[in-house]
Amino acid sequence: MSDDPRSWLDLAHVDDAVFELRPDYRALLVLADGLRPGPSDDVSEKLLAHAEQQARELLDGGAPEELPHVAAWRDAFRAFGAKPQRTRTSVEALLRRLDTGLPRVDRLTDAYNAVSVSRATPLGGEDADRYRGPLRLVRATGEEEFETTRSGEPAVEHPSPGEVVWRDDAGVTCRRWNWRQCLRTRLTESTTRAIFIIDMLAPMTGADAAATGDALIDALRATSPDLRADVRLLAK
Template sequence: MTDHEALMTDRLARAEVDAGVFALRPDYRVLILSADGIVPGPSDDGNEALLRAAEAAAAAALGAGTSVEELPHVAAWREAYRAFGAKPQRTRNSLEALLRRADGGLPRVNRLTDIYNAISVLHQLPIGGEDLGRYAGAPALRRATGHEAFDTVAAGREVIEHPEPGEVVWCDDAGVTCRRWNWRQGRRTQLTTETEHALFILDALAPMADAALEAAANDLTVHLRRLGPDVRIARRLIAGPALATEREQP
């Protein structure tokens, strides 16, 4: 096992979701997927084809007068945001934000970001992507104290913000990596054209089934594997105690 493979295994094994998050949404599940051996590079024709397929899928899902907020998984995430005090009409989860942009064209950012954005829209679930090489420790999802640091940009300047107390945030040992569950990612760990080791977070709530979550991860894996001859993938599913007990029932 290489050093990077050992790092991937360790980060996945130590990833955690706080009990306070499961108290908000007992139906929450997260599939964390890590990828090592990525050959860095800019967006390519494969990205463009995938993004166009996602734009077409969004148009089909929103046809016949269906609004974004009526889509089942978007509606579930709006409820989850309200549960910790966020206003979903002002701070939209990443899936809803992408779907609202799809008609005018999804953003073209970089190869890795383009892939997970497209998979997010195609499978209708929020996905986040992080540069594992810039990560400090293991990912953790918890309710914020309000003192954690979050590096972002405001009015064109790099600034440090702090989440609201009780806000659901993804963190590593250095601070917040994503605010409001899956709303806005920080700059420190963002994916770039130089990223070789990446971490992806796939968020699910009911009514999304485990099989649909796994299908999204499988699709993401297929597209990541084309980014180098030696790409290695590892994944871990984390669910709350209620769902874990339910799965153990005969």
């Protein structure tokens, strides 16, 4: 990314073709610096345990797809040809793991997963210093490269034509809107600057986006007291 984080954030955009698909879409970007990476610990465990309880109360014994925001995301996936029963949004995949407990990954991932499930909102985090050029949300041509793993080995895949993807100058950073992140920009235990993407559709509002952003910053600050954050809302 650029040596000027704010300028880099200002260059992020959503392509008109995505807004044509879902005019109600909005993304809140949180660029966080001064992060303290590391393995899961007591702080991230407390965040996740509290979020698990909040999510169980939100579901109230129902299935994740019965939540209005999760249902909206299923519709959005169908609109570009994805089958939500096979390709679930990141938040639905997490909510379906509540019975056995959310995964404990690392301090930073645990923090944003906690906010995601407690707010029933797709939320992803990636190492901003591994980006090449600005991030943007587009409908894929099918020629873009997506770095992933297959059978434990590095592999390159290509999105389907028309698929909604986040990308930079080097390729796809997240397939199917918020389904799977690439290998290149994933958070690691050396990440100190990250971009977090909060994806929202109606019935979520601009106020909901702001509140979720505040909750994310609070959770990250619990793990990283020296956190500095820049925020930008992308909407039609």
